[in-house]
Amino acid sequence: MFAVENLNVYYGESHILHNLQLTLGAHETLAIMGRNGMGKSTLLKALIAMIPAKTGSIQLDGRELAPLKSYARVAAGLGYVPQGRMIFPYLTVLENILSGMDSATNSVVPEYIYETFPVLWDMRARRGGNLSGGQQQQLAIARALVSEPRVLILDEPTEGIQPSIIKEIARSLNTLKKERNFSLIVSEQVLSFTLDIADRFLIIEKGRFVHEAVREYVDADKMMGYLTI
Amino acid sequence: MSVDMLLSQIFNGLSLFTILALMAIGLAIVFGLMGVINMAHGELMAMGAYMTYLTSVIFSRWLPGVMGASFLVGIVVAFLTTAAFGLLLETVMIRHLYKRPLDTLLATWGVSLILQQVFRQVFGPINVSVPTASWLQGAWSPMPGLDLPLARVFIIALTLAVALGVYLFLFKSRWGLRIRSVMQNRAMAGAAGINTARVDAVTFAVGCGLAGVAGSALTMIASTGPATGQQYIVDAFIVVVFGGVESLIGTFVSAFMIGQMQSLFEMPFSGSMAKAAILLLVIVALYFRPSGLFSIKVRR
Numbered sequence: 001m002f003a004v005e006n007l008n009v010y011y012g013e014s015h016i017l018h019n020l021q022l023t024l025g026a027h028e029t030l031a032i033m034g035r036n037g038m039g040k041s042t043l044l045k046a047l048i049a050m051i052p053a054k055t056g057s058i059q060l061d062g063r064e065l066a067p068l069k070s071y072a073r074v075a076a077g078l079g080y081v082p083q084g085r086m087i088f089p090y091l092t093v094l095e096n097i098l099s100g101m102d103s104a105t106n107s108v109v110p111e112y113i114y115e116t117f118p119v120l121w122d123m124r125a126r127r128g129g130n131l132s133g134g135q136q137q138q139l140a141i142a143r144a145l146v147s148e149p150r151v152l153i154l155d156e157p158t159e160g161i162q163p164s165i166i167k168e169i170a171r172s173l174n175t176l177k178k179e180r181n182f183s184l185i186v187s188e189q190v191l192s193f194t195l196d197i198a199d200r201f202l203i204i205e206k207g208r209f210v211h212e213a214v215r216e217y218v219d220a221d222k223m224m225g226y227l228t229i
Numbered sequence: 230m231s232v233d234m235l236l237s238q239i240f241n242g243l244s245l246f247t248i249l250a251l252m253a254i255g256l257a258i259v260f261g262l263m264g265v266i267n268m269a270h271g272e273l274m275a276m277g278a279y280m281t282y283l284t285s286v287i288f289s290r291w292l293p294g295v296m297g298a299s300f301l302v303g304i305v306v307a308f309l310t311t312a313a314f315g316l317l318l319e320t321v322m323i324r325h326l327y328k329r330p331l332d333t334l335l336a337t338w339g340v341s342l343i344l345q346q347v348f349r350q351v352f353g354p355i356n357v358s359v360p361t362a363s364w365l366q367g368a369w370s371p372m373p374g375l376d377l378p379l380a381r382v383f384i385i386a387l388t389l390a391v392a393l394g395v396y397l398f399l400f401k402s403r404w405g406l407r408i409r410s411v412m413q414n415r416a417m418a419g420a421a422g423i424n425t426a427r428v429d430a431v432t433f434a435v436g437c438g439l440a441g442v443a444g445s446a447l448t449m450i451a452s453t454g455p456a457t458g459q460q461y462i463v464d465a466f467i468v469v470v471f472g473g474v475e476s477l478i479g480t481f482v483s484a485f486m487i488g489q490m491q492s493l494f495e496m497p498f499s500g501s502m503a504k505a506a507i508l509l510l511v512i513v514a515l516y517f518r519p520s521g522l523f524s525i526k527v528r529r
Contacts (some may be wrong), residue, residue, distance in 0.1 A: 070419035086417040
């Protein structure tokens with residue numbers, strides 16, 4: 001369904017991502033894990049065209065996305081929740097959600113958004129910049145969901161979020177994935193969170209995938225070895 | 230100093246405020262929201278004024294029966310022409326210079342010089358005037374001894390209407406939401422599904438169109454020459470910076486304050502001294518409030 005081949009990304013002369021390949025099936029959740037600076041965020045930004053890839057193919061349902069700009073990739077079926085949320089601080093919560101609906105088929109915020117994240121309804125008139133970190137994360141997920149993605153990409157969604165909210169986000173994502181019919185790619189350093197949501201794990205080190213595991217056969221100690229310094 | 234004289238001077242300040250506000254609102258969008266230093270904004274205002282003049286010439290020659298409508302048509306023509314020119318300028322030049330403010334400044338300054346020369350070639354070096362429509366001639370006397378020219382009253386109403394229109398466009402329309410999203414975080418707006426290049430082009434065009442409307446309004450209180458834009462560009466930048474570059478309300482309040490200060494300071498001082506005093510006050514104000522009068526504090 002979703003496939004990446006020979007993805008190479010450079011920052012200037014520095015070769016950051018080396019011939020990365022990955023596939024993602026329908027309704028599957030793939031966790032990209034690794035320590036800071038290993039290339040997780042760079043990979044996800046390259047998928048949504050926030051940074052350019054030098055070479056590589058990105059296909060969704062057979063359609064080549066590599067030549068497309070960010071907005072066209074969203075229209076094609078990718079949704080993106082960035083590291084640090086990047087909500088629009090001066091827009092209200094409602095406006096932040098609406099900003100994700102440019103490529104959506106309807107122009108009204110779907111009810112399931114507020115059912116899943118009730119706090120967004122309560123705070124719909126507040127500026128996004130005045131929300132707490134956990135509330136902003138829910139808002140960033142809602143903004144990506146309203147574009148009706150086939151593949152939802154989340155970059156370190158637990159960063160700076162308190163544990164109770166992390167559990168809530170994991171629950172919401174598992175429910176939404178089934179109900180809304182999308183696949184997930186999530187980059188993370190927190191193993192407990194990914195064990196709650198992921199079907200498959202890829203470990204990235206220095207821009208290369210070095211280990212792969214499916215949920216049923218995950219060796220937690222080995223995974224922790226890759227994640228700790 | 231009599232009350233009549235003071236009220237008259239306040240009204241003069243209001244007239245100056247309208248021109249500053251109309252010009253600065255366009256600049257607030259182009260500079261404040263997009264971060265583009267458009268040194269040709271003054272010439273776009275002059276272009277709007279010339280379009281209004283051209284419309285009045287066409288009406289007087291071929292449609293003298295409806296000459297009264299020429300100014301209203303002129304405003305629309307001025308907006309459309311300058312907006313179309315802005316769209317062309319953004320597509321051909323500005324979009325290739327984003328994130329290069331100094332290059333943008335130099336390039337748009339070059340455009341301003343070219344436009345001045347074009348105005349000189351087409352309309353001549355002598356200032357031109359737009360005849361005041363019959364329904365805008367005369368004065369309104371709210372109290373004995375105080376006569377307010379109808380043309381200036383109309384411009385004040387036009388400014389308020391434009392400000393309302395800009396507010397509705399930016400804060401109540403889908404395009405406004407796109408513009409505000411892109412201006413707050415361009416990369417994220419794209420990743421949220423917004424076509425940022427198209428938004429940039431529309432935003433710049435609207436900002437330029439508003440400069441054209443300012444030019445139309447200017448024809449009601451002054452004549453237009455090739456260098457008319459130069460007289461207002463610095464003031465317009467001061468208004469936007471003083472008000473707070475990301476705040477349209479700030480721009481409006483700032484235009485009001487500077488217009489009134491200019492007018493009131495001109496009573497005891499000369500025009501030049503009044504301008505110097507305003508600059509000094511703005512510098513002191515910016516020392517204590519570097520983000521301008523209106524800045525919003527949020528968690529980014």
